[in-house]
Amino acid sequence: MRISYKWLKEYLDIDLSVEELKDKLTFSGIEVEAVHQSNELLDYIFIAEIKEKRNHPNSDHLSICQVFDGNETVQVVCGAPNCEQGQKIAFARVGTQIGDIVIKRTKLRGEESYGMICSERELGISENHEGILVLDNDAPIGKPLSRYLDIADTVFDVEITPNRADLLGMIGVARDLSAQLDLDMQYPLLKDYNRSDLGKYPVEIVEPELCTRYIANVIEGVTVTESPEWIKQCLIAGGIKPINNIVDITNYVTLEYGHPLHAFDKSFVEGGKIIIRKAHKGEKFPALDHNTYELNGNELVIADSVKPIALAGVIGGLNSHIQNSTVDIVLEAACFNPSQIRRTSSEKKIFTDSSYRFERGCSDKVAETVAQRAVDLILTICGGKLTQTNDIYPNPLDEIIVILRPSRVTKLLTLSLANSELISYLTGLGLELVKEDNDALSFKIPSWRKDLTREIDLIEEIIRLHGYNSIESKPEKHEITNKTSFYLRRKVQDFLVSQGFYEVLNLSFSDPAYFDLLSLQEDDYRRAAIEIMNPQGQASSIMRSTLLPGLLKNAVYNYNHGQENIKLFELNKVFFKSEKKLGTEKWVASAILSGNIGPIHWKNKTESVNFFYLKGIVESVLALFPLNKFQIEPCTEPFYQENLAAQIVVGKKVIGTFGKFDKKIADKFEFEKDIYGFEIDFTQCLEYQNKKGIIFTEIPKLQSVSRDISFIISKEHSVQKIVADIIQCNPKLIKEVIPFDEFTGKQIQSGFRSLSLNILIVPETKSLTDDYINGLINNIIDKLKSKYHIEMR
Amino acid sequence: METKLNQIVIAAETAIKGAQSIHELMNLKSEYIGKKSEVMNVMKTLGSLSPEERPAVGKIINIAKQKIEALIDEKENDLKEKEYLKTLQDSKLDMGMPGYAIQYGSLHPLTIVWREIEDIFISMGFDIAEGYDIEDEFHNFDALNTPEDHPSRNLADTFYIKDDVLLRTQTSTVQIRTMEKYQPPIKIISPGRCYRNDRPDASHSPAFHQVEALVVDENITFQDLRDTLNTFVKKMFGSHMKSRFRPHFFPFTEPSAEIDISCVNCGGKGCAICKNSGWLEMGGAGMVDPNVLNKLGIDAEKYSGFAFGLGIDRITILKYNIPGLRILYENDIRFLKQFTFNN
């Protein structure tokens, strides 16, 4: 539905900005789909005067006008029959754009023309294109038309929810706003007629279930002509085309109250009687849309003694409509059953402003009001005399009373409003307070709010008007869980389990003798263990500062119990003396591995645990955080075998070590087989975590290219550096370099090895030619040759 | 000529029917209708015929060629079908041989139960609060209303690091630290490792695991305590489980209670594990003592709270029917393996 801001102001003294009003509507449940500013064009059309008019020498219907627009007098050729000397008119200067057309200096049948005198349709004011728009004589020459014609308006396209038929009229929307904003509603004043001396116009309701009320008023002696400007403007704003004053008034009142009306030309109502009945099967009905419908007997029709003259509530008939010749009219204001209207409208595929409203339900009471309002307007605007009337209302509806308990409002909404506020909101909506007890307010529900039947409905109205977002928030529960640490610990545990590790839990106590068994230096950080004052024995006299001795003990225990293949991990706390009173606690993830990587299988041969398996596990754990800027370099962890120990470094900080336990150390723990281990500082890893998260990157559209190179190189050089150097050759294209083979042997000079690398090239913007790729590979080879003295194989 | 063509067709038919492989068939194809075949040779003579004769003869040649083509197609389908059936036959294998062995390790059963407890409480809107294993006397005893001369403060019961630094004997310490830091609403559990100077045996370990819950907010009542515990017990052990409270004394709570739950072994009928009572002792509970709240700067008039503590080790051995605590800390792979698919 379209709501004109200007029209709204007829009922409500509001002065909100368009944005504010849009918000008020939206947050009281009237969704604004679009906002239109009416007619900016009128800022560029100026009021001018026709100083002189003479006939065009070469045309019968054109005239030549001298137009003064406040600045200058120009010649304009005009085709309108109604243009006369001395008129104030709307003038578009050369250069003005109207719709798609730019007004140009032109020659019409040999006469120069410098501009255009506009019609109402050209200005978008109305559909009128009969002649030019003639303004009143007091119109100020030279001013923009928008300043003079008070038609600047904003129209809101709103969506009305199906439960709120009352909002399908301007008054309904105004009333809702009045309740929300606590403003007084100014309803249209209705005249009081003495109807007692009027004749009774015959009306018969054959279907009282389908037509609950029918009011007919006969007005005789009207003059059918164009509507006054203000009515036309309202209709255009509301999206309805003006036709003639009678029809326009019925439409105007429809838009005003949301309750449709219809007017018949009385002279076509045969038999002088209106009958509301079901259609006869096979009956033909010529509708206002110029279609003739064959009726099947299910439709409700308004009929005279002979024929249907309207499809009740849906569309009027071409056999009884108001024409310029019409003198006497019968004005209908009625109430029809919504499902009946919906069925007929969808069966016949006729969707009108009337059917749209009736199928959402209407009020018997409002029917009376709109009848009155339309009569007032017709008598004022179209003249004539009210001569006959009738109001058939077989079964007046009972009053509905709903009781609201303020305590219930508080309980449901956590909102304490004074009774006076509650009453103000609800009476603003048209409810009538009939009784006020301590915790019980009784309201009479107005006929147009059939959706309000229970207390909860009233509570909804209160919070809707008060504002859903005005409810204060409860104090928030604090975010206490350290989610990152909590879930990452689980992730690391789960990953290791998925790789075949068993989790162990050892007590937190340890034996200081382990430090010597592990050959830790005197100043090793792990020796700064916290001692217990009253330990149960030397073996549990300190809090552990590394999980590895416990894990080694577990390995020994399990090996002695027949387990050849051992993969155990623990993710737990370690403790260190520090300047803090309570010392320092850290989480570490540690593991030991011995025997086979996986179980034996007849087809899939397993390997023994080795350095690179261990390294893969460690790298994967680090990837879980994720931790992507780490280096792995050789180290001298005293308990790992020389050349088989590595440390993980971020910046300059060592965050973990891994390697193969030195044979002598393993012996000291009484473990006789090869055994590997790692210990990662989980707490420290959290600090270096890459917190960027995942952001989608475009999938490469171009085919990637993969090339292999093999060469012999001195063992001195680490593949890490070689890979980095290769990528450096063209970091934009080279996405990955993967070593896929390495060997030494008889064919290869001692101290050297053969390396094979797979280079993945992903073009970014255009496909690469073979020549280009070969060039790139050659560059790489040249670089490796000069830097590492490689020899290609 | 027609006779000649017929002879070719008949010879081709015999040869094609006898073909044993696709390869052989393709050879026959070129022999009979290939560029140098007899049929094609006949085709080449068409040019020497008069224009009137050409269509009729051409037709005869085409019919012969099409016949041979059809025979080849038919045979080709036959051979392909045979080949397909053979691959089916050859692909037969002993599906009883083991599939690739993806070795899965396991979480420690304590971790499994620990996580399950956490997840139940997370689903009930609790946060997880964590604290220090090494604590000071204030957070472990004083703040919890423990009297100066309470026996639990003894060296015989508690491990000390320094005079006023010790290994926490319960995770209530975390509750105190949380209340120091945050105003209500507070709704946390604090699972963690605790320490008591007990010699290890079937039911004791110097280090063990506990989970404590703390809720502080407006309008928190004894009913909330009972409901929360009941919900937990049902989610943890099954919907048929019940819990009951017995009055008890804890310095930290008032009123205080010990919690019993239906025996997980017999479901309440009575058995050896529950000593025929049908109930098992599970932990302690109560409403947080207003003194505790006030001392921490929480308005005890406005707010109230409840707390309870449960033993994770005990829940674990009950849940899995494990005979005693000792095996939990042996970390025997044969034991751990039993929990492989239980997480």
Ligand SMILES: [Zn+2]
């Ligand atoms: Zn039992």
